[in-house]
Amino acid sequence: MDPAGSSKKNSYTYEDAQGIAENILARVKSHPKLAIICGSGLGKLADMVEDKEVIPYGDIPGFPVSTVPGHEGKLVFGTLSGKSVVLMQGRFHCYEGYSAQQTTLPVRVFHLMGIKTLFVTNAAGGINRGYNVGDIMVIKDHINLAGFAGVNPLVGPNDTRYGPRFPPMSRAYDLDIRKLALSLAKEMGFGDFIREGVYSALIGPNFETVSECKYLQVVGADATGMSTVPEVLVAKHCGMRVFGLSLITNIVIDEYDAESTANHEEVLQTGEMRSKDLQKLVAAIIQKLDL
Numbered sequence: 001m002d003p004a005g006s007s008k009k010n011s012y013t014y015e016d017a018q019g020i021a022e023n024i025l026a027r028v029k030s031h032p033k034l035a036i037i038c039g040s041g042l043g044k045l046a047d048m049v050e051d052k053e054v055i056p057y058g059d060i061p062g063f064p065v066s067t068v069p070g071h072e073g074k075l076v077f078g079t080l081s082g083k084s085v086v087l088m089q090g091r092f093h094c095y096e097g098y099s100a101q102q103t104t105l106p107v108r109v110f111h112l113m114g115i116k117t118l119f120v121t122n123a124a125g126g127i128n129r130g131y132n133v134g135d136i137m138v139i140k141d142h143i144n145l146a147g148f149a150g151v152n153p154l155v156g157p158n159d160t161r162y163g164p165r166f167p168p169m170s171r172a173y174d175l176d177i178r179k180l181a182l183s184l185a186k187e188m189g190f191g192d193f194i195r196e197g198v199y200s201a202l203i204g205p206n207f208e209t210v211s212e213c214k215y216l217q218v219v220g221a222d223a224t225g226m227s228t229v230p231e232v233l234v235a236k237h238c239g240m241r242v243f244g245l246s247l248i249t250n251i252v253i254d255e256y257d258a259e260s261t262a263n264h265e266e267v268l269q270t271g272e273m274r275s276k277d278l279q280k281l282v283a284a285i286i287q288k289l290d291l
């Protein structure tokens, strides 16, 4: 099945994204400056939102639709910790058949809606041998392994209304928000399971082989997933402030003879198990943020 209901789309004009942004803004009262993308099983972040206004992706002309369990496929507008926000309850992944440009279209739409700060969250496998299931990792940097294979949403003609042809990607994850998150997590008693580390992204949909996990350990990744990086590239390209959290939902298998295997059910269960802590942490960070 073709998820988007049309052939894979590899580019959108500025005006395409502007049209979608205007369509969305015309339907809601709030005009937030902060957007949050919810990872697999992390849609419950929207439970904290008050005065909700909800738009299913299917009701937004030109917007992709969610096809993965644990990704509901809705935009949720409202108030969180007294601030106006919009949450994506469900993101898009290249393994669903979407191009990198399709998976990141919402980020450009957010930019054109006036969003200045983007929070990305994801479920990820623990690569770092010191990590445990249920750890929350503040993302300090990423390794774009899909980019090494040519998958990058910024490939193609560059529209300078968004940003430069060659955007820098050092300091992609805002240092002040990272420090704030780590100190709040410790204050909240999360010291035993808060981490800071490097997220790596492959395309999926298969989980990694044992040798791939060993490779990721060697190249300096602490966690791995199948998302987030394209969104961050596009957000940084258009000048957004970015903050990211990975929930370590499983520990990757790095022994050739291990009997256990990774699976999406475990990913969703861990999301459920930690959802309240994640909600509290996100709410506390937003409360302290200048938006």
Ligand SMILES: O=P(O)(O)O[C@H]1O[C@H](CO)[C@@H](O)[C@H]1O
Pocket: 038, 039, 040, 041, 068, 091, 093, 121, 122, 123, 124, 204, 225, 226, 227, 228, 263, 264, 267
């Ligand atoms: O990155 P998110 O969307 O949180 O989801 C992660 O969980 C799924 C695998 O269980 C993959 O989609 C992986 O990327």
